Amino acid sequence: MKGFNEMRRREDKSSTPLIGTFVVVVAAMYMIGCGGQEVSESSTDRDADASTVVQASEPRGVRVNTPQASPGYVYFTPLLSDTTYLINNAGQVVHTWKSNYAPSGGVYLLDNGHLIRGAREPEVPTFSGGGLGGRIQEFTWDGEVVSNFTLANEDRLLHHDVAMLPNGNILAIAWERKGVEEVRRAGRRPELTPEAGLWPDMVVEFERQSPHEARIVWEWHMWDHTIQNYDETLDNHGDPSEHPELIDVNGELEPPKISEEELARLKTLGYVPSDTTPKDLQSDFMHTNAIAYNADLDQIVLSILKYNEVWIIDHGTTVDEAAGHTGGRWGRGGDLLYRWGNPRAYGRGDGTQQRLFGQHDPRWIPQGMPGAGHLLVFNNNLSGSEGRYSAVFEFALPTDEKGLFVVPDAEAFGPETLSWSYTAPDKSSMFSSFISGAHRLADGHTMITSGAQGRFLEVTSEGEIVWEYWTPYSGDVKMPDGSRPHPTASWTYPVFRATKILPDHPALAGRDLTPLDPQPPVVLPSSSAEDSP
Template identity: 25%
Template sequence: MKLSYLANALYVLAVLFLAFAAGIAVSLTQVWPFPLFHDAYKAGMAEWSQSQTAVNPLATDLWRRARTNARGVTVHDAAKMQPGYTLFTSGDGNVARLIDADGRVVHEWKMPFSRVWTKNAAVQHPQKDDLIYMRRAKLLPNGHLLAIYISGNDTPWGYGLVELDADSHIVWRYLAHVHHDLDVTNDGCIVTLTHDFTDQPLSGYGFVPTPYLEDFLVTLSPNGKQLSKLSLTRMLARSPYGISLRRGEPWFADFDPLHVNTVDWLGPNDIKALGFGKPGDVLVMFRQINLLALVDPKAQRIVWAMHGNWLAPHDPHVLANGNILMFDNRGNMKPHNPSRVIEFNPRNDKIVWSYDGSAAQPLDSRIRSTAQRLADGNTLITESDGGRMLEVTKAGQIVWEYVSPIRAGDHHQFIPVLSGGYRIDPASLDPAFRQRLAAREKQIQAHAK
């Protein structure tokens, strides 16, 4: 009896050992049935991650711990700041706000994604509205707003693009997996980004496992109809710059090998300043591999690209002097102050200006964030993770600062991220909408007296 029991035990142990060894071999060689188990594992982890945050939006990256008790406008040097309104979006809701220099809301656009969504949308089971926000918004002269929705708790996180009128009514919706950024061409078309999971292997790059997110450059008509959709992923892979894919950290290549986060459509003046390319080209940033590239949509190819002294950056834009301004999220390499804004010459990679924050006023945003060069030479910076916008002079002096006044949590310890702060010159708006804003300002001022 004892020998039979021992034999059975040894048999079971041997089977377990062989199964363990086979599992290691399958994992290392990634032969069948590795893809089945790998996909099941990733799906399970995604479900687990969603379950951890579905009941608590504060656990998503739409909220951060507030660094100070400051709220609203904390610095306002009227003589040195660039006048105008400031447009931004916020992680606390499906809303874009337009504020004056004193931080007072003069207009806002609100539209929950649950009212934007239709059964034909790319996302079939959207998250709750409090797990979704407007990632980017662009104000049109007539008071209409273009807004991109993303989820803080889903993959793909791109939920769609909508045009709202000045009263927040839906004009049109484009419900592909639109994400991150958009730009408007001189003829009113919209250039933006979408992504989708694909099972198609990336030829020549076998280390990118399937499925992975494939990034696309999409052009829409002024009324939201798709005109073109180009795979940036495959465009890069077949270009001379495809070797950059091998520069990413291994975990980057797991499901999101490129993470394109910026589109900057270049008109004739931009190209003249830049000194290369042609009108209609689009500047894009491949964040995962720190690659800045110029795309020719008509030729469907990447015509120029470069690496530089930056890490995981966002929002590169061509300036009037031909330099490029961007938010360098992790390239400052200083404790407690990892971010910076840089202006560099793309022809020689020389940094000609930077704002690095300071010990007293650190700049720290691991993701998102933007920078806009203003007409007076100042720079408006959105430090997303800090829930803060600041305007700095060329000498680095803060002449305007706004910290989100919104807080959440039992001890008001959480602040919503801010995205895409952009200074608006009232003269750039149509007279009717400009008058509407002026009337609202008068109401606010009268109420304050």
């Protein structure tokens, strides 16, 4: 793979191949609450103890604020809170938005100063696990709710993330329920099929009709693009390695195996919602945790956690084309245009070639910024001699002169080499087994969220930390049964993702950004308000 940018690593600025011999030891919190394969009781104890020690000893608030830091503001919503905070570089809160619901994940500030926020429905049928949602809300700058609609029923449920379109429509991720018989007809292996069936993911586009109504105007279903080599009598039988544009319905790792006793203990610790059953952990076999949109290309990128891949699909299709294999702007219908991270999922590699491990937040770098057109992704669960750690990867997408993705005949999708990456000098000092993200800033710096700790850091292209903040804000939102809204284990300050915006962002024009006086109180889980930081 020649011609790709050299890897700008802090440790080595030469072009460096991706290392393919990672040994993954994933935290129980990620494996169960946010998708994964198995749980070790001893590792659960160890992770819970370690997280408690780390959080008790780490000071909260701004820890680094150098003159080299990008000017601007950061907004975020703690997973256990009903409040979204906007802070300045000094860590002072300058604005808040308050909801009646816990967040589901993604939060976005629009150019007009409105806030789009995924929310966690208090009670949902059928579905259970990390990232539960069901509701999307829009707030004005002053906190008025101007849009508030749901997709939460026995057959479909919004979860995790949303993405805004230029026309004001909203893309969202949803589960859809497939019963055992329908799963069998898709060629799923019986030993991989739980009694509750499966919850494949879909993407829906909402056009808002009124403050409490939205119409689905476009949709894409993973279930329309499957292949399998298990049952040759079925129409979708084939060799996944010959059709990487299709999704092997048996392509993810084996489902988790857990006893009732182990599950009860995880509920007590907060690793999973209180109504989770063993079969729930198997039904969510994809666990798509992020979505982003590229308006120039009319393409969507998705993060498929349990396949350890990012996928790109064409949004420039009709609904019928999205269900098929031809048509659309890029001529492939709703088939995958590109995939990267785990060639084993489509039969073109083994574990030594896997690049992504429980990743989150893939997104394009916008035009006009260093690395424009590349993808950034937070790679959560790497492991090596230093222990477990996380990294941010930037890589160039392999396209030809027409912008079409280069699809190898028999090899894995490229690239083989990263354009840039960030790991902490002491690698294990940045590790978040779940949530988290990263995005590029105009000056070439990268804003990183290590979500489990509620830690935000801005790094230069050379890997220098020029701004760092550990949020003191948590929350005490409870579900009707008294449980937490998300499986966060013993973490007190988890944040799905934080976003930094520049002072000239249109949303801030004419706004009063004087630090609030007094500052908002700090509320911790199952505690009363404490003094302000």
